[in-house]
Amino acid sequence: MEMNSEVSAAAGMLSLLPLLLLLVGAAFAVGIAVKRRKRAGGTAATVGKAGIAPRRPQTLLILIALALLAGLYILGVALYGYKGFTKLQTILQVFNSNAPLICIVCGMTCVMLTGGVDLSVGSLVAMDCMILAAGMEKSGLSPTLLVPLVLLIGVFFGLIQGYLIGYLKIQPFLVTLAGMYICRGMTSVISREQIILVSENWFKELARFKISLPFGQAMASGKRGTMAPYLSISIFIALGVLLLTFLLLRFTRLGRNLYAVGGKKQDALPDDKNEQRTKLLAYALCGLLTSMGGVLYCLNTMCGTATLAQGMELKAISSAVIGGVVMTGGAGSVLGAFLGVLVNGLVTTLVSFNADLSRLGGTIPNIAAATLTVLFLIVQRAVLNRQTGEDQAEPPQETPEQPSLPPEEMNDSEYTE
Amino acid sequence: MKKEINKMQLAGMILAAAGLITYAVGGLLHSVAPMIVGVALIVIGAVIAILHLDEFKPVLDRIKRINNHTILLLITIVLFLVLYGAGYISYGVVNVKGFEKLQTFLDIFRENAALICIACGMTCVMLTGGIDISVGSVVAMDCMILAVGMEYNGMSPTVLVPMVLIIGIVFGAVIGYLVGYLGIQPFIATMAGMFFARGMTAMICTDQVNITVQNWFKEMAGIKIYMPFELGVVVNKRGVKMVPYVGWPVIIALIVVVLVFLMLRYTRLGRSMYAVGGSQTSAALMGLNVKRTKMITYVLSSFLCSIGGILYCMNTMCGTTTQALGLEMKASSSAVIGGTLLTGGVGNVFGSFIGVLINGTITTLVSYNADLSRLGGTVPNVVSAFLLFLFIMLQAVFAKLRERKK
Numbered sequence: 001m002e003m004n005s006e007v008s009a010a011a012g013m014l015s016l017l018p019l020l021l022l023l024v025g026a027a028f029a030v031g032i033a034v035k036r037r038k039r040a041g042g043t044a045a046t047v048g049k050a051g052i053a054p055r056r057p058q059t060l061l062i063l064i065a066l067a068l069l070a071g072l073y074i075l076g077v078a079l080y081g082y083k084g085f086t087k088l089q090t091i092l093q094v095f096n097s098n099a100p101l102i103c104i105v106c107g108m109t110c111v112m113l114t115g116g117v118d119l120s121v122g123s124l125v126a127m128d129c130m131i132l133a134a135g136m137e138k139s140g141l142s143p144t145l146l147v148p149l150v151l152l153i154g155v156f157f158g159l160i161q162g163y164l165i166g167y168l169k170i171q172p173f174l175v176t177l178a179g180m181y182i183c184r185g186m187t188s189v190i191s192r193e194q195i196i197l198v199s200e201n202w203f204k205e206l207a208r209f210k211i212s213l214p215f216g217q218a219m220a221s222g223k224r225g226t227m228a229p230y231l232s233i234s235i236f237i238a239l240g241v242l243l244l245t246f247l248l249l250r251f252t253r254l255g256r257n258l259y260a261v262g263g264k265k266q267d268a269l270p271d272d273k274n275e276q277r278t279k280l281l282a283y284a285l286c287g288l289l290t291s292m293g294g295v296l297y298c299l300n301t302m303c304g305t306a307t308l309a310q311g312m313e314l315k316a317i318s319s320a321v322i323g324g325v326v327m328t329g330g331a332g333s334v335l336g337a338f339l340g341v342l343v344n345g346l347v348t349t350l351v352s353f354n355a356d357l358s359r360l361g362g363t364i365p366n367i368a369a370a371t372l373t374v375l376f377l378i379v380q381r382a383v384l385n386r387q388t389g390e391d392q393a394e395p396p397q398e399t400p401e402q403p404s405l406p407p408e409e410m411n412d413s414e415y416t417e
Numbered sequence: 418m419k420k421e422i423n424k425m426q427l428a429g430m431i432l433a434a435a436g437l438i439t440y441a442v443g444g445l446l447h448s449v450a451p452m453i454v455g456v457a458l459i460v461i462g463a464v465i466a467i468l469h470l471d472e473f474k475p476v477l478d479r480i481k482r483i484n485n486h487t488i489l490l491l492i493t494i495v496l497f498l499v500l501y502g503a504g505y506i507s508y509g510v511v512n513v514k515g516f517e518k519l520q521t522f523l524d525i526f527r528e529n530a531a532l533i534c535i536a537c538g539m540t541c542v543m544l545t546g547g548i549d550i551s552v553g554s555v556v557a558m559d560c561m562i563l564a565v566g567m568e569y570n571g572m573s574p575t576v577l578v579p580m581v582l583i584i585g586i587v588f589g590a591v592i593g594y595l596v597g598y599l600g601i602q603p604f605i606a607t608m609a610g611m612f613f614a615r616g617m618t619a620m621i622c623t624d625q626v627n628i629t630v631q632n633w634f635k636e637m638a639g640i641k642i643y644m645p646f647e648l649g650v651v652v653n654k655r656g657v658k659m660v661p662y663v664g665w666p667v668i669i670a671l672i673v674v675v676l677v678f679l680m681l682r683y684t685r686l687g688r689s690m691y692a693v694g695g696s697q698t699s700a701a702l703m704g705l706n707v708k709r710t711k712m713i714t715y716v717l718s719s720f721l722c723s724i725g726g727i728l729y730c731m732n733t734m735c736g737t738t739t740q741a742l743g744l745e746m747k748a749s750s751s752a753v754i755g756g757t758l759l760t761g762g763v764g765n766v767f768g769s770f771i772g773v774l775i776n777g778t779i780t781t782l783v784s785y786n787a788d789l790s791r792l793g794g795t796v797p798n799v800v801s802a803f804l805l806f807l808f809i810m811l812q813a814v815f816a817k818l819r820e821r822k823k
Contacts, residue, residue, distance in 0.1 A: 164806070177745075178805045181746050181798045181799060181801070185802070188795045327602055360619050366616055381600065
């Protein structure tokens with residue numbers, strides 16, 4: 001008993017760690033916001049017009065996402081603290097299992113910045129996994145060959161979609177919806193087998209590779225001594241991708257073009273040709289990053305089936321929206337989207353701790369993601385409308401009668417769980 | 418009266434000849450694809466050649482004056498005829514497998530009765546410039562409610578059917594409110610609805626529920642309505658007369674098509690939908706309530722979708738979570754194939770109806786092909802997606818041509 005209480009005390013201490021991190025993050029965000037406001041002063045309107053994200057509403061949106069994340073974590077500790085929610089590994093597992101989603105959401109953010117969307121990501125992931133699994137198992141190809149192949153396929157697929165969207169000016173959601181079904185169909189065309197499991201090779205070794213943390217030891221469930229919390233290799237790849245995308249968006253010409261195309265502000269609007277090329281590149285980039293996510297997904301699941309990664313597109317879109325990426329484009333960042341991934345990941349973890357709900361599989365997280373998307377879109381609208389109201393820069397296309405609808409009103413009608 | 422063969426006529430003839438060769442090659446190799454292409458080429462070539470005869474000059478001039486939307490609809494009708502003709506020749510004449518029977522044609526209607534209803538709703542939504550991708554999941558939810566209600570709760574279909582319709586209306590009202598009044602993008606709002614409805618289906622029951630209870634619902638599903646005047650009667654091997662039949666779902670679906678057609682053409686609501694899709698600002702300036710029109714459109718779509726769900730349940734007589742996957746794709750591709758512009762404002766349900774028939778013919782053709790039918794439901798979905806791409810591109814090309822004309 002003594003031992004137990006000691007462990008639980010340690011766990012309790014540890015459980016505060018992520019919360020502390022969140023608070024520090026929030027404090028940082030507030031600090032930055034205040035600083036910006038001071039620095040921007042009278043030039044705020046001109047900065048906003050340049051199409052590179054009006055800063056203040058973005059910060060507010062990210063703060064809301066952070067608050068939600070903290071709320072979910074506290075909820076988890078309160079409800080399932082006794083089941084091991086407070087273990088560090090639980091939090092790390094959110095990272096481990098959502099590494100593919102982080103990659104995908106980076107691509108999704110790039111596409112959404114241009115005012116588009118990509119619904120084909122889930123199916124593309126399934127196709128990637130199937131190609132990897134079938135290639136290794138049926139054709140005996142080396143993963144060294146297959147991984148670049150998969151990435152190339154992703155780029156190629158993205159280029160086709162980008163061409164249709166950028167040059168032929170077809171609505172993004174329709175092109176990518178069709179792409180979604182084509183990919184899903186291809187998955188079952190590649191192999192007629194229900195499921196292909198990947199067996200031994202360096203790909204599997206890579207998947208098994210665990211990077212143990214030097215702290216936060218916890219008791220193993222089976223009394224086999226302590227277990228160090230670990231991170232998988234895929235999360236490092238995903239974070240690398242996140243960082244690169246962040247740098248790309250902030251410091252390269254392409255990144256600025258992405259913001260400008262979505263922002264549709266006259267000053268920064270590049271000529272038509274440039275816009276077309278930017279859109280093409282955005283979808284190609286999304287295809288590449290999604291395929292990257294597909295490879296990581298395959299590392300996690302080690303199999304290929306036709307029903308893999310269903311609802312991934314929803315998760316990606318919802319993560320981006322939660323993180324403050326605006327669906328009409330021009331505003332948002334990958335770091336916010338990363339926060340969104342964590343929110344979705346925590347929801348999934350919370351559901352998995354509940355025995356009744358977890359029996360339904362991925363259903364509840366999907367419903368939660370759908371609900372969160374709609375809620376955050378409403379919040380975004382309210383926040384952004386207030387912003388435009390303050391700036392007097394440009395009236396929104398359609399002013400809703402009640403811009404600040406309380407979310408509760410949504411809940412009682414249909415979207416309750 | 419010297420008759421000159423003009424260039425277009427020659428081209429048409431060459432095209433037809435190429436089609437004939439392709440068809441012959443396909444016939445020799447016993448593969449369907451070249452044969453279909455061949456038939457298509459023959460028809461197109463012949464039409465071109467005939468139209469350029471001097472006698473048909475007025476017709477040709479008239480065709481040149483037809484606007485692009487009618488051309489899209491004509492392409493659709495021709496595509497349907499070509500597909501059906503190809504099937505007829507490949508599986509009805511060359512190797513007789515039963516495609517030539519009238520029943521096969523009616524089966525396309527029987528299998529797609531639900532889709533016809535749903536495509537009508539989808540057309541209305543697309544006319545306003547939106548899209549509804551929740552339809553497949555709503556159908557699954559409806560089927561599950563009906564199945565569980567009848568099997569486990571012993572409820573009467575007299576209660577359940579109105580209940581499903583009301584659920585559809587409420588669902589549509591929420592989505593419509595989100596789209597119309599809160600300005601959320603249609604595909605996002607309906608995608609949320611899609612996952613919500615699919616999730617609800619799983620929450621109601623995760624197993625497959627078959628309807629075994631005898632009630633008027635099941636009886637109605639079993640009723641066969643035979644063709645009048647013994648049209649297309651076939652005598653089978655045992656000498657029994659087989660009269661082609663349709664079911665009640667088909668009749669209901671056709672009534673829905675007619676009603677929606679009339680609604681779009683003659684009522685204030687229908688005209689408002691066209692106006693909103695054409696240009697929101699102009700519609701608002703004309704004094705139309707854009708927000709309310711949008712909301713009502715989504716309510717209508719979900720309502721029609723629920724009718725479709727009931728018809729779907731009559732066909733399958735069961736409820737599962739994976740039911741009607743990809744139906745939203747088929748519905749939207751049917752509408753687009755039928756000439757409904759994605760940007761809104763142009764289209765009608767008749768075109769969508771033809772679009773459904775095209776999709777149905779593709780499914781039937783695939784089911785006749787042994788290799789493809791082994792892959793299950795994915796092939797029709799993929800073909801449908803490709804057709805959607807093709808027609809969207811055609812629409813884009815026509816839009817560009819029109820811009821150039823101006």
